[in-house]
Amino acid sequence: MSKPRTARPSSTARLSVDEEAHRLARASQAETPSIRTSYVFPNKRTIRIVHIDEDVFPGDGVLPFAFAPDPSEGVHYPSQIALIHPSEERRAALPRGWGSWRSAERIERRDKKSA
Amino acid sequence: MTLERAFFVQARSDLEAAIRLEASRCDNCQILHALQMAVEKTAKGYAQRFGTFRTVHNAFSTGFPRIRTALLADASVRRRMGLVSRQDLGRVLRSVERTATAVESLNPSVAGRANANCEYPWTDAAGVTRSPARHRFGKPAGRVARLKLERFLDHVLARELRVQSLLAG
Numbered sequence: 001m002s003k004p005r006t007a008r009p010s011s012t013a014r015l016s017v018d019e020e021a022h023r024l025a026r027a028s029q030a031e032t033p034s035i036r037t038s039y040v041f042p043n044k045r046t047i048r049i050v051h052i053d054e055d056v057f058p059g060d061g062v063l064p065f066a067f068a069p070d071p072s073e074g075v076h077y078p079s080q081i082a083l084i085h086p087s088e089e090r091r092a093a094l095p096r097g098w099g100s101w102r103s104a105e106r107i108e109r110r111d112k113k114s115a
Numbered sequence: 116m117t118l119e120r121a122f123f124v125q126a127r128s129d130l131e132a133a134i135r136l137e138a139s140r141c142d143n144c145q146i147l148h149a150l151q152m153a154v155e156k157t158a159k160g161y162a163q164r165f166g167t168f169r170t171v172h173n174a175f176s177t178g179f180p181r182i183r184t185a186l187l188a189d190a191s192v193r194r195r196m197g198l199v200s201r202q203d204l205g206r207v208l209r210s211v212e213r214t215a216t217a218v219e220s221l222n223p224s225v226a227g228r229a230n231a232n233c234e235y236p237w238t239d240a241a242g243v244t245r246s247p248a249r250h251r252f253g254k255p256a257g258r259v260a261r262l263k264l265e266r267f268l269d270h271v272l273a274r275e276l277r278v279q280s281l282l283a284g
Contacts, residue, residue, distance in 0.1 A: 028259045034210060055210035056263070057270045059197045063282035065262055066138035072251065073258065078138075083266050 017077050021047040022107065024075060029109040036086060039104035041094075047079035048098060058085035061092045120276070122160035127272045129153035131281050134265060144233040144247035147256055151218045151233065153268055158182065160275070173225045176216040183208050195274045207267070214264045217255035 015023065018040070024047060025038040034055040041048035050062055064080035084092055090101045116124070133149035158174035165185045175182070186192050186208065187201045198204045219225060226232035229240055231250055238244045254260065273280050 031254060031257070031259050032263065053263070055207050056266060057197050057207060060266075060270060060280060063266075063269075063280055065134065065265060065282065067258060067262075068138055068140045070258070075258075081262060083263060 014076055017044060017047060018042065020075065020077060021049060021079075022105075024079065025049050025051070025107050026110075028081075029107075035083075036109065037089070038107045038109075039101070040107060041098050041104045045077065047075070047077050047081075049079070050082045050084060050104070052086050052089050053083045054086060056083045056085050058087050060084070061088065062094055062098075064095060117163070119160050119163035122156045122163060123272055123275050126153045126156035126160060126268070127276065127278075127281070129156060130265065130268050130272065133261075134269075134281055137261070137265070142248045143252055143256075144250065146261065147218060147221055147233040147252060150261060150264065151222055154215050154218055154264070155222075157268055157272065161185070173216075173219040173222065176212075176219050179208075179212055179215070196271065197274075211264050211267045214255060214260040217260070218264065221252070221256065 021040045025040055028049070028051060029035045029038060032051075032053065035051045035053050037052045039050045039052075041050070048064070050064075062082045062084055064082040067075070067079045067081065069076050069078055080095075094101070129149050129152035133146055133153055136146040136149055154175045155173075158178050161182045162174060162178055165181060183205065187205055193199055193201065193204050196204060198207065221231065221233040223232040223234050226237070228237060230237065231245070231247070231252065233247050233252075236244055236246045269281050272278075
C-alpha cells in the first residue's frame with residue numbers, strides 16, 4: 001500500500017504563528033549580530049519574541065514593542081518583541097499573559113562561537 | 116524648563132508617536148518620519164548640554180562623535196544609564212549609530228531631490244517618480260533596526276527626564 005500523502009504547504013501558504021515566529025527570530029539574528037539568543041513564547045494569535053542582545057542597556061526588563069502585521073515583509077501576524085541585556089536572561093519578569101521562561105523555546109543563533 | 120529638557124520632552128513625544136504607529140497598519144514612511152523627529156530632537160537636547168556642534172536636521176549623525184565623547188566622559192551619565200563601564204556604553208552607542216544615521220538621511224533636506232525621503236515624492240536618477248507611502252526603505256531602517264533604536268531612545272529619554280519607560284505599565 002502506498003504511503004498516505006501528507007499535505008505540504010506550498011511556498012505561498014501562510015505559516016502558523018509559531019512557524020512565523022521562528023522565521024522572524026532567525027531573520028532578526030541574521031540582521032543583528034549582537035543578538036546572542038532568542039526566546040519564542042507560544043501564543044495562538046501573536047508572535048512573541050525576546051531577543052538577548054549584548055548591546056542594549058540593562059535593567060529595563062522585558063518591555064515588548066508591538067508591531068502590526070506587515071505582509072510585504074512576510075509577517076502576517078501582530079508581533080510583540082523585546083530586547084533585553086544578557087544579565088536579565090531568564091530572570092526578568094515577563095509581561096502578564098506571556099507564561100514562564102520555561103514555556104519559551106530557546107533559539108540559538110546558528111553562527112554562535114563556542115566559548 | 117530648560118531648552119535641553121524641552122528638546123528631550125519633545126523627543127519623547129515624537130518617540131511615543133513612532134511606537135504607536137509601529138503597532139498600527141500605517142505606511143512605514145509615517146513611522147520613520149516620527150522616529151526621525153525623535154532622533155533629531157534627542158541629539159539637539161544633547162547639543163544644548165554640550166554646545167559643541169551645529170544643530171541641523173541630521174544632528175545625531177553629524178554630532179555623534181561629539182555626543183559619544185561627551186557622554187562617555189561623564190560618569191554621572193553612565194550611572195544614570197545603568198552602564199558603569201565606558202566600553203559598554205560606547206558599544207551601545209555605536210550599535211544604534213548606523214540606524215540613526217539611516218533614519219536621519221530620510222529627512223528631505225538631507226536626502227536631496229533624487230533620493231528616498233519619508234515626506235515628499237521624489238524623482239530618482241532613472242527619472243522614476245516615487246512616493247514615500249509606497250516605498251520600501253530597506254534593512255538599515257527595517258523593523259529590527261528600528262526596534263533597537265526605539266529601545267535605545269526610550270531608555271535614554273526616560274533616564275534623562277527621570278520618568279518611566281513609554282512601554283512600562
